[in-house]
Amino acid sequence: MTPHWTLAERAAKMNPSVIREILKVTERPGIISFAGGLPSSKTFPVAEFEAACAKVLSKDPSGALQYAASEGYGPLRELVAEQLGRQSAAAGVPWKVDPAQVLITTGSQQGLDLVAKILIDAGSRVLVESPTYLGAVMAFTPMEPTVVSVASDDEGLDMADLASKTPDARFLYVLPNFQNPTGRTMNEARRAALAAHAQATGLPIMEDNPYGDLWFEQAPAAPLTARNPEGGIYLGSFSKVLAPGLRMGFIVAPKAVYPKLLQAKQAADLHSPSFNQRLIFEVMQDGFLDRHVPTIRALYKGQRDAMLASLAQHFPQGGNPDDTLTWNTPAGGMFLWARLPAGMNAVDLLPHAVDKGVAFVPGAPFYAGQGDARAMRLSFVTPSVEEIQRGVAALAQAIAEQRGR
Amino acid sequence: MTPHWTLAERAAKMNPSVIREILKVTERPGIISFAGGLPSSKTFPVAEFEAACAKVLSKDPSGALQYAASEGYGPLRELVAEQLGRQSAAAGVPWKVDPAQVLITTGSQQGLDLVAKILIDAGSRVLVESPTYLGAVMAFTPMEPTVVSVASDDEGLDMADLASKTPDARFLYVLPNFQNPTGRTMNEARRAALAAHAQATGLPIMEDNPYGDLWFEQAPAAPLTARNPEGGIYLGSFSKVLAPGLRMGFIVAPKAVYPKLLQAKQAADLHSPSFNQRLIFEVMQDGFLDRHVPTIRALYKGQRDAMLASLAQHFPQGGNPDDTLTWNTPAGGMFLWARLPAGMNAVDLLPHAVDKGVAFVPGAPFYAGQGDARAMRLSFVTPSVEEIQRGVAALAQAIAEQRGR
Numbered sequence: 093m094t095p096h097w098t099l100a101e102r103a104a105k106m107n108p109s110v111i112r113e114i115l116k117v118t119e120r121p122g123i124i125s126f127a128g129g130l131p132s133s134k135t136f137p138v139a140e141f142e143a144a145c146a147k148v149l150s151k152d153p154s155g156a157l158q159y160a161a162s163e164g165y166g167p168l169r170e171l172v173a174e175q176l177g178r179q180s181a182a183a184g185v186p187w188k189v190d191p192a193q194v195l196i197t198t199g200s201q202q203g204l205d206l207v208a209k210i211l212i213d214a215g216s217r218v219l220v221e222s223p224t225y226l227g228a229v230m231a232f233t234p235m236e237p238t239v240v241s242v243a244s245d246d247e248g249l250d251m252a253d254l255a256s257k258t259p260d261a262r263f264l265y266v267l268p269n270f271q272n273p274t275g276r277t278m279n280e281a282r283r284a285a286l287a288a289h290a291q292a293t294g295l296p297i298m299e300d301n302p303y304g305d306l307w308f309e310q311a312p313a314a315p316l317t318a319r320n321p322e323g324g325i326y327l328g329s330f331s332k333v334l335a336p337g338l339r340m341g342f343i344v345a346p347k348a349v350y351p352k353l354l355q356a357k358q359a360a361d362l363h364s365p366s367f368n369q370r371l372i373f374e375v376m377q378d379g380f381l382d383r384h385v386p387t388i389r390a391l392y393k394g395q396r397d398a399m400l401a402s403l404a405q406h407f408p409q410g411g412n413p414d415d416t417l418t419w420n421t422p423a424g425g426m427f428l429w430a431r432l433p434a435g436m437n438a439v440d441l442l443p444h445a446v447d448k449g450v451a452f453v454p455g456a457p458f459y460a461g462q463g464d465a466r467a468m469r470l471s472f473v474t475p476s477v478e479e480i481q482r483g484v485a486a487l488a489q490a491i492a493e494q495r496g497r
Numbered sequence: 498m499t500p501h502w503t504l505a506e507r508a509a510k511m512n513p514s515v516i517r518e519i520l521k522v523t524e525r526p527g528i529i530s531f532a533g534g535l536p537s538s539k540t541f542p543v544a545e546f547e548a549a550c551a552k553v554l555s556k557d558p559s560g561a562l563q564y565a566a567s568e569g570y571g572p573l574r575e576l577v578a579e580q581l582g583r584q585s586a587a588a589g590v591p592w593k594v595d596p597a598q599v600l601i602t603t604g605s606q607q608g609l610d611l612v613a614k615i616l617i618d619a620g621s622r623v624l625v626e627s628p629t630y631l632g633a634v635m636a637f638t639p640m641e642p643t644v645v646s647v648a649s650d651d652e653g654l655d656m657a658d659l660a661s662k663t664p665d666a667r668f669l670y671v672l673p674n675f676q677n678p679t680g681r682t683m684n685e686a687r688r689a690a691l692a693a694h695a696q697a698t699g700l701p702i703m704e705d706n707p708y709g710d711l712w713f714e715q716a717p718a719a720p721l722t723a724r725n726p727e728g729g730i731y732l733g734s735f736s737k738v739l740a741p742g743l744r745m746g747f748i749v750a751p752k753a754v755y756p757k758l759l760q761a762k763q764a765a766d767l768h769s770p771s772f773n774q775r776l777i778f779e780v781m782q783d784g785f786l787d788r789h790v791p792t793i794r795a796l797y798k799g800q801r802d803a804m805l806a807s808l809a810q811h812f813p814q815g816g817n818p819d820d821t822l823t824w825n826t827p828a829g830g831m832f833l834w835a836r837l838p839a840g841m842n843a844v845d846l847l848p849h850a851v852d853k854g855v856a857f858v859p860g861a862p863f864y865a866g867q868g869d870a871r872a873m874r875l876s877f878v879t880p881s882v883e884e885i886q887r888g889v890a891a892l893a894q895a896i897a898e899q900r901g902r
Contacts, residue, residue, distance in 0.1 A: 093699040094699060095727055096701060098667055100614065101618050102615075106615075106757060109763065112763075129564075130564055131563075133558070133562065136563075138554055141558075141562070142551065142555075145551070146551075149546060153538070153541060154541065155742075157538065157743070158541075158740070158741060198769075198770075199766050205765045210508045211502075211505055211508075212505055216505070231764045233764065290500075291498065294498040294500050295500075335563070337560075337561055337562040337563050337772050338772055339767070339770040339771075346502075348500065352504060356639065358635065359606075359636045361603040361607040362604055362606045363744070365743050
């Protein structure tokens with residue numbers, strides 16, 4: 093008899109990443125890619141990892157290679173708590189993070205999965221920015237929420253729209269710094285208003301901050317969770333400041349949810365790799381990030397500037413914004429958000445751009461609801477300055493030809 | 498206002514591992530532990546990992562430290578497919594594993610989580626052995642199944658009981674080799690009967706095989722999945738043959754479920770650490786396991802033999818089995834299953850045993866339904882032969898004193 097595989101109802105709601113499917117057309121040799129969300133491999137501290145491997149395996153090989161506690165490696169949890177407290181105080185909002193609140197995760201993507209498991213019932217209303225990080229929606233989907241988009245602009249969430257959608261929401265998911273996909277940063281006024289709103293209504297906030305250290309001119313305002321630690325879950329990542337291939341991230345969670353998150357973590361993969369946790373700890377201690385991260389900022393800022401200059405050269409501004417490409421100026425991170433002239437569609441443009449030798453990600457899939465068909469995400473961190481210049485020229489050519497048809 | 502944390506309904510069903518709680522009493526320095534499920538750290542190939550770290554970071558540091566495909570590292574998937582095919586053919590059942598069916602996971606525990614997500618709806622009937630691996634039940638629980646115990650004996654599942662419970666079951670979860678917790682192995686006759694039953698009824702089988710390579714006298718019979726590849730999901734692990742601290746395992750799944758498992762994997766943690774996958778590949782290639790695993794088998798067999806000899810010395814057999822401790826003789830793996838004299842309770846005994854300097858895990862929590870209060874799991878892999886002898890003597894003393902009360 094044919095095997096009776098019966099998929100769970102939630103499986104029908106899970107779909108391949110639209111972006112992953114779209115990007116298949118971009119997988120050709122020689123393409124300049126503004127599409128990927130990959131940190132520049134130039135920033136990976138390879139020598140430091142090499143030294144850390146040797147040190148970890150000689151110091152305590154049994155500990156590094158054995159099963160370990162689900163909470164994570166104690167010294168790394170302490171380092172995370174200390175660093176968050178220091179950064180937050182420097183931004184003007186003291187935040188005393190207890191290492192016991194820190195849960196080490198297998199990348200911050202796992203943090204999204206764990207939070208979804210313990211906070212989302214089928215039909216639960218979950219609020220997200222518009223647009224939002226697609227990977228978060230994909231992590232929430234198996235728990236079958238109703239994802240509700242809150243209107244957002246260049247400074248962050250529209251507070252009136254948020255207020256109208258707050259009742260009965262399980263939580264608000266927000267990426268305040270150099271957001272994926274838009275590169276937007278929530279300003280201080282909006283953060284203060286959001287924190288006040290959360291305190292007035294009890295709305296829990298899930299703050300995702302993978303890019304916060306990658307600022308170009310000044311550090312971003314203090315985390316939302318620092319302003320109301322009992323009302324927020326904070327997700328952090330080592331992927332953008334050290335390397336994504338180790339899959340290391342963390343959650344800071346209040347006592348109201350930490351024990352259940354820990355149980356979900358234990359059931360999900362017992363614990364994150366002991367070896368990787370010790371590598372990250374070895375590399376990070378003695379203030380390595382204070383020396384290393386400024387070099388990443390300088391590299392990415394140079395590439396952002398190159399992209400802005402190339403865009404300005406190929407797409408003169410000042411006229412009707414519906415007649416040309418427009419874009420924002422991200423203050424950090426990896427992405428820039430652009431908008432095609434009226435009547436154009438980023439999904440339709442993509443294959444023509446690929447023919448010209450450049451790839452990007454259409455913006456529409458990042459919206460939980462109806463997307464902006466003219467929007468596109470341009471990453472400036474993977475290609476070199478010279479490639480950025482050639483890529484923007486190719487993009488300009490593709491847009492001009494497509495408009496001419 | 499107090500933050501409105503509303504836990505999902507499934508969170509109420511998730512509980513801390515009973516065993517984890519029980520084992521807190523055993524966390525004292527100097528205790529001889531038969532309780533842990535930790536591979537002996539003597540078996541970790543530290544020098545090989547050191548060499549692999551250097552090689553992986555010098556050969557392709559960008560690849561090893563960058564984001565990667567959710568399916569896993571291609572060469573490792575090929576190696577897994579090749580090895581399974583070879584082992585299965587040697588056991589008499591050819592199994593042509595396509596590397597495209599292999600999904601690398603963050604430990605085989607994650608395989609349990611991913612399968613649960615795509616196959617279990619609230620109330621779905623999931624069949625398990627009696628007793629069964631507690632970590633599997635913990636991974637299934639968030640998806641809210643009805644876990645149904647199938648009667649089991651020393652040779653495996655009771656086929657009549659299985660037949661009566663098969664209708665409407667989503668799948669059967671089974672650990673055929675040197676099972677955790679009992680050390681039992683399903684014999685060839687029972688495997689053939691189970692495969693025939695699955696083919697006749699369409700019952701999908703989830704075969705978990707973390708211990709299969711750790712045989713003492715002869716390799717176990719061929720996998721269940723090899724007999725009916727379209728009807729089974731096979732879970733494997735590198736934790737027991739290389740090291741658990743890298744958290745590396747894999748799933749082999751048929752086309753009917755692979756795409757959904759892959760989507761669940763992507764949403765759960767994007768991919769397993771690129772670095773770790775390459776380390777495992779570097780260590781494994783050129784047949785390292787063929788040289789290394791026999792040393793693990795020899796070590797564990799020696800320790801099993803020491804435990805069997807000590808048990809026979811302290812608990813003479815031949816009389817009424819209700820009057821003394823009885824135990825089985827596992828043919829491989831890490832665990833032995835013992836049973837206290839009638840009237841005794843392993844949970845009650847544990848603190849007294851700890852007072853005498855030895856710890857074990859009570860068996861009752863491993864049952865999905867009513868457990869056997871007299872059962873206990875004894876691991877023989879973590880302590881040395883000398884510690885095993887002292888530990889069994891201490892256990893005998895604790896049992897004698899407890900019976901005397």
